[in-house]
Amino acid sequence: MISKITHTCIYVLNQDSAYDFYVNKLGFKVHTDAPMGEGARWLTVTPPDQPELEITLFLVAEGPLFDGETVKTMTTLIKKGTFGAAVFTCKDLLATYEELKAKGVVFKKPPTKEFYGYEALFVDDSGNWFSLAQLA
């Protein structure tokens, strides 16, 4: 029986900028930041109250995994906002919304009442979409 998810992956277009976004703006904690040689970097962050879930900020760059064509396609899709990457929750959506807005996070939808609570939508520095929810 599967019990938990411990690692997941968000594809980003620039790891320095993603570090700034996830750590300095969203307030995530750095779990591992390790140079892997030849420009590769293993960068994982965790939500502040969920230290057991590592989110890998994986760079879309040409290398063993991605050829040039794939990088071009993925970059276009990420920038276009094709990927909804995750749902984050918070204790107080209005406070979190105001704080993230003050830090320059771009929201696509302000806090709105839904049947499951309140939800806002924002994008990261690459173009990945996220729900930010306060569950009822």
Next chain:
Amino acid sequence: MEQYEKMYLYQRIVKAKLFIDHHYAAPLDLDNISGQAYFSKYHFIRLFKSAYGKTPSNYLLQVRIDNAKMLLAKGLSVLDASMSVGFDSPTSFAGAFKKIVGVAPSVYQRKQVEKQKIIKENPLRYVPHCFVETHGLSK
């Protein structure tokens, strides 16, 4: 109108929270934090706790300890880390650190230094195999 008042209220609370985030290393007290949000002290504490689940004092303590953890991981001495994040004495820092983190600052630092050493020597040890295999990291 009520919605705008609520948003204004939240903006003031957020302003105070960001003030703590930026000035945690300074000798802050509740009066100058609540002053940032233009609230009376007790009204401010109640609203802050309702938004963030912690009193402003406890939140300030958490921010100081979080930043101390980063400094310790970078190799700063316990004394320097404690002073850098706004503690008056290393004794009060060590007590607060152990209460929140669960281990003494020196123990935390030793573990972090060991982790950094392992990462440097064998970075793949921290990468799950599904990523190693599919992302070509083993090559």
